Each structure stands twice: as structure tokens, then as C-alpha cells.
Amino acid sequence: MIYNVAQLMKAQVGNTYSSAIHEEQVQLDSDLNVIGPIDGHVRMRRVNQGLLVDGWVDLTLGLTCTRCLKEFEQLMHVTFEERFYPTVDVVTGAPLPPIEEDDVFSIDEHHQVDLTEAIRQAVLLAVPMVTLCKEDCAGLCSQCGHDLNLGPCNCEPEGESQFNILKDLLPISQIQNNTPHE
Template sequence: MLFNVAQLMKSQVGASFKADLHEDEIQFDEVSRVVGPLNGHVRMRRINQGVLVDGWVDVTLELSCTRCLREFQQPMHVVYEARYYPTVDILTGMPVHAEDVEDAFPIDDHHHLDLTEPVRQQILLDIPMVTLCKEECKGLCSQCGKDLNEGPCSCEPEVDTRFSALKALLQQEG
């Protein structure tokens, strides 16, 4: 997802550029496996310090259910925003010392900016802490490991040993 922003960097502050995104095969890392194409939109605006980018992407990730451990596909709509700073002056080609760039991404020496990293970071932030294949997922049996979505197992319920004194009292009364 590379864009040449040389003309935008030559423009006045406030100038903008819009484009649609489409990537047939993209992989960000081993954590977020992308299934199918990535589609989206990007808007780039010239600011004093470089370029401000915002937009959205629609992507489907293959995730693992935290209850039953099954792999499932999760469609996501991810909104992102990033700031880019130039590393070379557009007119002279001389290196530029940029200030306040802790939360910004670099525009390379050939005036290309790459959207891959800010989109990847936002996707990772938008993945839920608990990923479920379905809301009513029953998970795995804690004793035998059977997938309870496929039916009940034959395990006896676990008895909490902390209540054994109460059980003994009930047996004495009965």
C-alpha cells in the first residue's frame, strides 16, 4: 500500500488526495492472518509537518476462538489515522531533521509513504480481547477437553473441596 506523495508535498497546506484501496493478497504478521482481499479508502492531507492520512479498510481475519479453540473468520471494519513526516526536502533533496515525530511514520527518500504499518497496528488494536466464534459458544470441558458445542460430555461435575464440610453436615442430618 505504497503511495507517491511528491506532488502532495509540493502543494500548499490543506491540499488533499483521495484514493480507494484494494489488495488481493496481504499479510501483516502471523497474529493477524488476512483471509481474502482488503478493500478501503484513504484520504491524504498536506499539513505543516508532512501528511495526515485517514481512512478505513474492510478486512476478514482468521482468528481462534478463546473458548473452543476453533479457527473462524471475523470480518472487520477498521478506521485508521496516521501522521507522516518527510525525511528529505522535496525541493532540494537534502535530509530533513524532523521534530515531534514519536507518533509519526516516515516518508521515504523517494517520497513514498506506506500505509501497511498504521493499518496493521489499528487492526491489532481493534481485535477483541476475547475472540468468540459465536456468542453462545460453550467452550471445552475442563476435565476431558471435549468441545461442548458438539454435545455434552460424560464427565461428572467437579466437586469444590472447599464445600466438603458442608456436604458432611448435610449427610449427618439426613
């Protein structure tokens, strides 16, 4: 996802370049399992300091359900918007002073923009914290580990509450006698 932006950097502020994105076999991150191609659209606009780049990508991620631990595929539509700053002057080739901001994206010395990192960050932010294979996933039995989506297991039901042990401390008749009367 590399674009040469030398001509756009020479253009006046306000000029725009748009392009379709289609990338086969992209590895964005070791934690992101991208299945199939990434398709989308990018728009680059010349601004005073560099480029304002925005767009969207459609991709399929291989994820693990946090309830039942099954692998599943999730279609995602992810938007992104970032600023890219030049490292060298496009006309003279002279190095430019670094930008005093954290987490800036740069246009390299060959006047190329690599969208991979910007898209990787946008995808990481778009992945839900709890990934579910289906909305009503029943998960695994906490006693035997049986997948409850396949049906119930043969385990004895756990106690209703973690406070059930308190019942053994006082007999029910004593609890009923100590209740305040109205």
C-alpha cells in the same frame, strides 16, 4: 499500500488526495492471518509538518476461538488516522531533521508513504482480546476437553464450588447450632 506523495507535498497546506485501497495477499503480521483481499479508502491531507492520513479498511481475519479453540473467520471494519512526516525536502532533496516524537511514520526519501504499518497497528488494536466463534460459544469441558457446542459430555459434574471441601470439616448440625439467633 505504497503511495507516491511528491505532488501532494509540493502543494499548499489543505490540499487533499483520496484513493481506494485494494490489496490482494497482504501479510500484515505473523500473528494476523488475513484471508482474501483488503479493501478500503484513504484520504491524505497536506498539513504544515507533513501529511494527515486517515481512512478505513475492510478485511477478513482467521482467528481461533478462545473458548472452543476452533478456527473461524471474522469480518472487520478498521479505521485509522496517522501523521506522516517527510525525511527529505521535496524541492531540494536535502535531509530534514528527525521528528522528536515516538512512533512517527515517515515519508521516505523517494516521497512515498507506506500505509502497511499504520494499518497493521490499527488492526491489532481492533482485534478483540477474547475472540469468540459465536457469542454463545459453550467452550470445552474442563475435565475431558469435549467441545460442548456439539452437546454435553459424559463427565461427572464437578463440585459446585471450590469450598465444598469445607463441608467435611464441620458436620452440618454443628454449623446450624452455631448460627447466631436474632
